[in-house]
Amino acid sequence: MSFFPDPSTIVNIGGVSLKWSLLTTVLGCILGFLMISRNFRKNGYKQTTTDDLLILSGAGCIIGGRAVWVVENWHSYSLYAWGILEFSDGGFDYAGILLGILVAIGCYTFTHRMSYRRTCDAILPGAITAIAFSRIGKIPEAENMWMIVAMDAVVLLILYFGVRPFHEGKRRGDMTSVALMLAGIVQLISCTFHLDPSTNSSVIAPSLAMLSGLGMYLATHSLPIVKPVVLFDFDGTLMDSEYLVINGFAYLFKKHRTLEEFTREIQREVFLHPLREELARLFPEENTEVLAREYRNYMKGIQGRHLVETLPHVRETLKQLKDSGYVLGIVTGRYTDSCMMWLEDLLIDQYFDIVAGTETYRHTKPSPDGILHTCEMLKVGHDSVVYVGDGVKDVQAGRNAGVYTVAFVTNEDKRNALEKASPNAVMNSFDELPEILSRQNAWSADLY
Known part of the structure; x- marks a missing residue:
């Protein structure tokens, strides 16, 4: 066992190496998962929905990233078709990853009556964060990788502090549109100046990402907002039922306690909690279900209909x-x-x-x-x-x-x-x- 045998390796055990790039990729995926899960909780979705979407997005990530890479390097794979399935060559296109995720989200949201643009806004920033974090581990492997990492940091700052906060004129889908355009620009710069040796010099994918982002932005701002x-x-x-509710509780107090105990303060409190919670709090010695039936029967009676x-x-x-x-x-x-x-x-x-x-x-x-x-x-x-x-x-x-x-x-x-x-x-x-x-x-x- 040897630690740090070279700048890109953490530990080498019997010929098996743990690279910095692998560690930061795993940590990036965990961070992205936590961020996306938090966004979906805020949006009112259960964890099962988040998990289903992430699994499908993961598949879209792999298929999209690999498919774009193969298309861009078709001259190599056309000679040996089975090489398309040999992922050990590390061939994944970053813009293709994002586009694959968007297609996967579209498939899921269409069948589950979810907003496509809102779902993209919840997932894509986390995916870009995961990609950016994974690139940190490649710095020891490529001397110019720090430039890409710096650009990734700028992109994340723009997304989270410039685009994410609500402002007048902001529309659902803006986060995704800007993220695609910025990610495309970063990859275009990387390809043009050969900053990342693991990517090729094709401008097809970054151009497609930028055009997709621009198209989504223009479509988002031209479509009317859906009526909720x-x-x-x-x-x-x-229904102005305050007087009726107070009379209902007064009926119960008169029967099970005393009217003198039904103070003004208690009258205000009965509107703060669901019926059974209030009955259990105010009448701890009584059967809550029995009291609820008495209350509802009173409400159905003629006593309250004119109130x-x-x-x-x-x-x-x-x-x-x-x-x-x-x-x-x-x-x-x-x-x-x-x-x-x-x-x-x-x-x-x-x-x-x-x-x-x-x-x-x-x-x-x-x-x-x-x-x-x-x-x-x-x-x-x-x-x-x-x-x-x-x-x-x-x-x-x-x-x-x-x-x-x-x-x-x-x-x-x-x-x-x-x-x-x-x-x-x-x-x-x-x-x-x-x-x-x-x-x-x-x-x-x-x-x-």
């Missing part, structure tokens, strides 16, 4: 949105039949394409389950969705799903808490919603 699916919370957002109405401007705004072609839905902590009953009573049921009650999904807010499951039932992805709610957990659920969230301030006592939850927009009146939906940004939590 608009989902709403129900209680406190569409509710839609919030101001709800009817006319819903009609305006529906007439404009928006798909509308409700994600509520109520049971579906209870919500439908109130929608019919309030004469707004005709505006909604779907109503998802608490029995249709597994976990309540702030889990994103309700929003994601509703999108599945609508057979749409959640990359262009707006969720409107009046509670902190509504905003948290929307952000956890990676969708665009609108906090509806119906009570000034809630304003600070809602704003701290970091919604994408805040509205004080329901008729402000059409103006929010007219904005020129992508309909996701990160605005692109």
